[in-house]
Amino acid sequence: MRASLIQIAVDEDEAVNSRRSRVASLVREVSARDGSDLVVLPELWTTGAFAYESFADEAEPLEGPTYEAMSKAASEAGVWLHAGSIPERDPDGPLYNTSLVFSPAGELAAAYRKIHRFGFDKGEAVMMAAGSELATFRTQDTTFGLATCYDLRFPELFRGLVDAGAEMFVVPAGWPARRLEHWLLFARARAVEDQVYVLACGTGGAHAGVPQAGHSVVVDPWGEVLAEAGDGEEVLTVDLDPGKVSATREQFPALKDRLLGQAPPQRGARGA
Numbered sequence: 001m002r003a004s005l006i007q008i009a010v011d012e013d014e015a016v017n018s019r020r021s022r023v024a025s026l027v028r029e030v031s032a033r034d035g036s037d038l039v040v041l042p043e044l045w046t047t048g049a050f051a052y053e054s055f056a057d058e059a060e061p062l063e064g065p066t067y068e069a070m071s072k073a074a075s076e077a078g079v080w081l082h083a084g085s086i087p088e089r090d091p092d093g094p095l096y097n098t099s100l101v102f103s104p105a106g107e108l109a110a111a112y113r114k115i116h117r118f119g120f121d122k123g124e125a126v127m128m129a130a131g132s133e134l135a136t137f138r139t140q141d142t143t144f145g146l147a148t149c150y151d152l153r154f155p156e157l158f159r160g161l162v163d164a165g166a167e168m169f170v171v172p173a174g175w176p177a178r179r180l181e182h183w184l185l186f187a188r189a190r191a192v193e194d195q196v197y198v199l200a201c202g203t204g205g206a207h208a209g210v211p212q213a214g215h216s217v218v219v220d221p222w223g224e225v226l227a228e229a230g231d232g233e234e235v236l237t238v239d240l241d242p243g244k245v246s247a248t249r250e251q252f253p254a255l256k257d258r259l260l261g262q263a264p265p266q267r268g269a270r271g272a
């Protein structure tokens, strides 16, 4: 199975419509050139993850212009396309940071509303509503679990995806350069603790003055970094071996030693 991650550099002077067409062309060109089965795009590449003021104006319904363009790109290229995420405007009003996955027929295979919103008491955390459901999709006898950016800091979400059968995680992001080391650390940590492939696709350039980390990365179930990008616009293409997930889990069956999510009983506190 071959996957290509397209790390897009969001140029804020580029009109959203022309960025959509440019990205659709990239999906077609990369998949034809590299023979990819799966193409992955980053988080909020239509707006930039840090352009908070534009979320409300640029938000679209689930089946809006980005959905249409990416569904068409997937079917024209004949690939599975994780189209990154969009600012989704739900018909009932709230905005969500929603990832979309299309099959090679251009059909929606999964939609994931980001559960952990970044910003504490500002930015995404106040402008968007939290998703509440895990999402997966399945191709080539392999289950992919979905997560987005800040979700990487919450291992319990990924354990939930493992319990739902995930063998590979796809994580689109718009991670800032100042926390690059956290990004690389979490990508490897999630791969090692859950014995999965992690495909983490970030953005390059800068959004609203926030330099982006880039450094999209693919990590195997043993924690080895198979490919890592720089900080500009770049494509990473890697071959994934789904058999390596089961082989790693058999050779080093740590997941079988889980305490089924229960903390050990607490001993009585000592001292004054």
Ligand SMILES: NC(=O)CC(=O)C(=O)O
Binding pocket: 049, 118, 149, 150, 151, 153, 174, 175, 176, 179, 182
């Ligand atoms: N931008 C995010 O969603 C997450 C982030 O920046 C982090 O450090 O975590």
